[in-house]
Amino acid sequence: LIDTRNLTKIYRLGDIAVKALDNVTLSIGAAEFTAIMGHSGSGKSTFMNILGCLDRPTSGQYLLEGEDVGNLSTKQLATIRNRRIGFVFQGYNLLRRTSALENVELPLTYSHIPAKERRKKSLEALKIVGLSGHEHHHSNQLSGGQQQRVAIARALVNNPSIILADEPTGNLDTRTSFEIMGVFRQLNSDNGITVIIVTHESDIAAFTRRHIVFRDGQVIEDRPNESV
Amino acid sequence: LIDTRNLTKIYRLGDIAVKALDNVTLSIGAAEFTAIMGHSGSGKSTFMNILGCLDRPTSGQYLLEGEDVGNLSTKQLATIRNRRIGFVFQGYNLLRRTSALENVELPLTYSHIPAKERRKKSLEALKIVGLSGHEHHHSNQLSGGQQQRVAIARALVNNPSIILADEPTGNLDTRTSFEIMGVFRQLNSDNGITVIIVTHESDIAAFTRRHIVFRDGQVIEDRPNESV
Numbered sequence: 001l002i003d004t005r006n007l008t009k010i011y012r013l014g015d016i017a018v019k020a021l022d023n024v025t026l027s028i029g030a031a032e033f034t035a036i037m038g039h040s041g042s043g044k045s046t047f048m049n050i051l052g053c054l055d056r057p058t059s060g061q062y063l064l065e066g067e068d069v070g071n072l073s074t075k076q077l078a079t080i081r082n083r084r085i086g087f088v089f090q091g092y093n094l095l096r097r098t099s100a101l102e103n104v105e106l107p108l109t110y111s112h113i114p115a116k117e118r119r120k121k122s123l124e125a126l127k128i129v130g131l132s133g134h135e136h137h138h139s140n141q142l143s144g145g146q147q148q149r150v151a152i153a154r155a156l157v158n159n160p161s162i163i164l165a166d167e168p169t170g171n172l173d174t175r176t177s178f179e180i181m182g183v184f185r186q187l188n189s190d191n192g193i194t195v196i197i198v199t200h201e202s203d204i205a206a207f208t209r210r211h212i213v214f215r216d217g218q219v220i221e222d223r224p225n226e227s228v
Numbered sequence: 229l230i231d232t233r234n235l236t237k238i239y240r241l242g243d244i245a246v247k248a249l250d251n252v253t254l255s256i257g258a259a260e261f262t263a264i265m266g267h268s269g270s271g272k273s274t275f276m277n278i279l280g281c282l283d284r285p286t287s288g289q290y291l292l293e294g295e296d297v298g299n300l301s302t303k304q305l306a307t308i309r310n311r312r313i314g315f316v317f318q319g320y321n322l323l324r325r326t327s328a329l330e331n332v333e334l335p336l337t338y339s340h341i342p343a344k345e346r347r348k349k350s351l352e353a354l355k356i357v358g359l360s361g362h363e364h365h366h367s368n369q370l371s372g373g374q375q376q377r378v379a380i381a382r383a384l385v386n387n388p389s390i391i392l393a394d395e396p397t398g399n400l401d402t403r404t405s406f407e408i409m410g411v412f413r414q415l416n417s418d419n420g421i422t423v424i425i426v427t428h429e430s431d432i433a434a435f436t437r438r439h440i441v442f443r444d445g446q447v448i449e450d451r452p453n454e455s456v
């Protein structure tokens with residue numbers, strides 16, 4: 001499903017070059033449930049942004065379902081992002097003075113789904129993450145963990161085939177974190193959705209079946225989850 | 229040092245009243261090292277915002293060093309915030325297109341400290357959180373965990389007597405989290421700084437000496453850290 005070959009990302013900051021990703025070559029198959037781990041600044045979010053078609057590599061290839069993403073037009077990339085991929089950003093990226101419901105409905109507006117159906121799906125997604133009752137609250141009226149869950153609901157609402165979640169439980173208490181991981185696990189086992197989670201917590205990574213570890217832009221470890 | 233009596237915070241959202249804090253009465257002494265825990269939406273950030281003089285309660289009292297904060301003018305509150313309290317926000321609240329160094333220097337500009345001294349203190353604070361070499365990068369060029377550490381450095385730079393940190397390790401890998409907690413522990417034991425940390429992770433709370441647990445705006449548990 002996902003194939004990266006010699007994926008490299010270099011940021012130029014003045015006269016310094018930061019190699020955020022350094023020749024990353026790996027494959028993630030359909031219906032896998034994978035954790036991406038590594039130190040702060042090791043390249044995890046950069047990798048996720050490229051997988052999610054939100055950013056392009058400096059060099060190397062990214063094949064999504066056999067198709068070279070580097071050859072796609074901006075329009076084609078936007079369609080993939082809206083239809084096939086659900087993305088939970090490390091910083092949530094919610095609209096602050098917009099309600100939870102409207103934030104969650106946003107991806108569906110691109111799919112020409114009737115308003116009634118959009119609302120129904122969005123309320124369902126908010127229910128799944130435990131936010132029933134908060135649908136009309138604006139993002140800036142929600143707690144940190146509630147905002148994080150709105151971002152998660154938004155990633156689920158368009159029935160994506162791939163979920164990319166960058167630290168989705170960073171601001172959640174243990175019980176809520178485990179509920180969310182239970183949701184991801186169910187989407188993976190029941191619906192065959194490929195789930196890739198960036199996390200730094202081992203008890204969150206424990207829900208997944210494969211651990212990929214980054215350091216300084218490189219993959220230094222890639223193994224099955226022994227504790228499963 | 230910190231005394232709250234029947235502290236209550238009610239948010240009005242349309243015709244609904246959300247009781248974010250419900251009669252919270254507790255005391256935190258000087259040089260204490262305390263963890264505040266509880267489910268998402270239980271009132272932790274609301275409590276921290278009031279302690280940090282960033283918000284006022286709906287009813288009840290907050291005494292800081294014996295002084296009723298409710299009786300202070302906006303100007304006096306601003307002085308307390310800038311001189312006595314270091315605050316790490318759950319959402320960091322950094323200036324995005326401003327360098328890490330400038331973000332960290334910001335609190336010092338209120339203290340009429342000469343530019344050379346401001347820069348020196350800020351570089352030192354960035355070094356303490358492991359960000360030497362990143363001082364000139366803008367916030368939006370830093371990873372999530374790097375941004376979080378800029379926010380922590382900014383809270384340390386004005387030598388506060390109280391540090392209030394709302395989920396300061398939520399986006400940090402385990403090793404970096406433990407380094408940061410080591411910094412807080414040292415500031416507490418060597419400098420007598422009162423440190424109050426919101427966290428949902430038990431191995432982070434393990435660094436502290438007292439655990440306060442919130443649920444639905446109330447304190448349901450308040451005990452020493454047994455594992456110390």
Ligand SMILES: Nc1ncnc2c1ncn2[C@@H]1O[C@H](COP(=O)(O)OP(=O)(O)OP(=O)(O)O)[C@@H](O)[C@H]1O
Nearest residue numbers: 141143144145146239248268269270271272273274
């Ligand atoms: N500005 C606001 N307007 C309305 N309601 C608010 C506002 N800020 C917080 N609330 C509500 O108050 C309650 C407590 O919020 P608070 O941010 O203190 O929770 P928290 O314990 O910090 O949660 P988390 O662990 O998710 O960060 C929540 O139910 C939230 O929806």
Ligand SMILES: Nc1ncnc2c1ncn2[C@@H]1O[C@H](COP(=O)(O)OP(=O)(O)OP(=O)(O)O)[C@@H](O)[C@H]1O
Nearest residue numbers: 011020040041042043044045046369371372373374
């Ligand atoms: N827009 C940017 N411009 C310049 N450098 C960047 C940019 N984004 C990221 N970087 C750098 O690339 C490196 C990798 O960043 P990335 O965000 O992928 O790390 P991460 O593994 O997600 O870290 P964290 O766990 O702290 O979120 C870091 O050194 C960071 O400073």
Ligand SMILES: [Mg+2]
Nearest residue numbers: 045090371372
């Ligand atoms: Mg990141």
Ligand SMILES: [Mg+2]
Nearest residue numbers: 143144273318
């Ligand atoms: Mg909070």
